[in-house]
Amino acid sequence: MTKDEIEKQLVKDFGEHIEIQTTDQPEPFLYVAKEKYVEFCKYLTENPSLAFDFLFQLGGAHFVDASGQGEKFDVILCLASSKHKHEMVLKVKLPAENLALGTVTGIWRVADFYELEAMELYGIKFPDHPHPRRLLLDDDWDYGYPMRKGWSGHPDFIPMPDKSESAE
């Protein structure tokens, strides 16, 4: 399916829960409501005309606005269909005060490791994850979530010196 066809199909079935972004990319980008996330993922795999059977990336993102006060998180999934050879990018917005999200490990097995990674590096919580454990970081890691903006929790951490200062 082409980008327009996928978007039309999704709007027809999940119109009020998704928010399609306009980009110049060849694949559709869209946000889905947090409450409908797992249901929507299941629909993407099971609908025969979409058939997104392959999750090739699940990651987190942390945004802080210029004042440094407001922060928000995204979970980003890159999906592909081996049957129809089309792709899409699915995102979920998470407020900083509640980072819990349903798990999609029952839909794509590979999401197991990706969700653990987002759990460790961004602090996004997946309460329904079937096998929560430490994956990447040190076994006795107790220094917070290193991929968040402005993180400097580890005692050995040395931030990059400001280049504008050294140029003077």
Next chain:
Amino acid sequence: MGMIEKAPLYLERLPGGGVVTTSVEGLLNWSRASSLWYLLFGLACCAIEMMATGASRYDFDRLGMFFRASPRQADLMMVCGTVTHKMAKRIKVLYDQMADPKYVLAMGGCASNGGPFYYDSYSVLKGIDKVIPVDVYIPGCPPRPESLMEGALKVREIIMKQKMKDFAGDRAMQS
């Protein structure tokens, strides 16, 4: 012909004494330096250069250097690559398992001081000398096989200069 010219001939035949001890030390050092078995510790791109050094074009074997996959059989630990905090603990364990006398060679910028991951890195250890004593550092990212061979020759120089009293005990405790 005076006695002075014949002195080396007589001295070697003397039983006991300082001259004989020195040559045993020299023989021992020479044999250790010529069969330097190293523990494989390839962690990143430096490992590729180490493999190239071990392969036929550069040929570590002609220095008597063979890789061992067990710390019990190794004299030299070549840490080739980026060491994370998680891996640093394993390196310490393997170093402790090696039999004395043992040597450590830090290959590349990452193993020496963190290299390109010195700034803004949550996971990379800033040099393996934070956990184990290092004998030779090799700069480069990654160093060419020639550099690694030069480093191996430096380790041999260190071995050749050692005295017998240096062998006893853990060198990490002494330094």
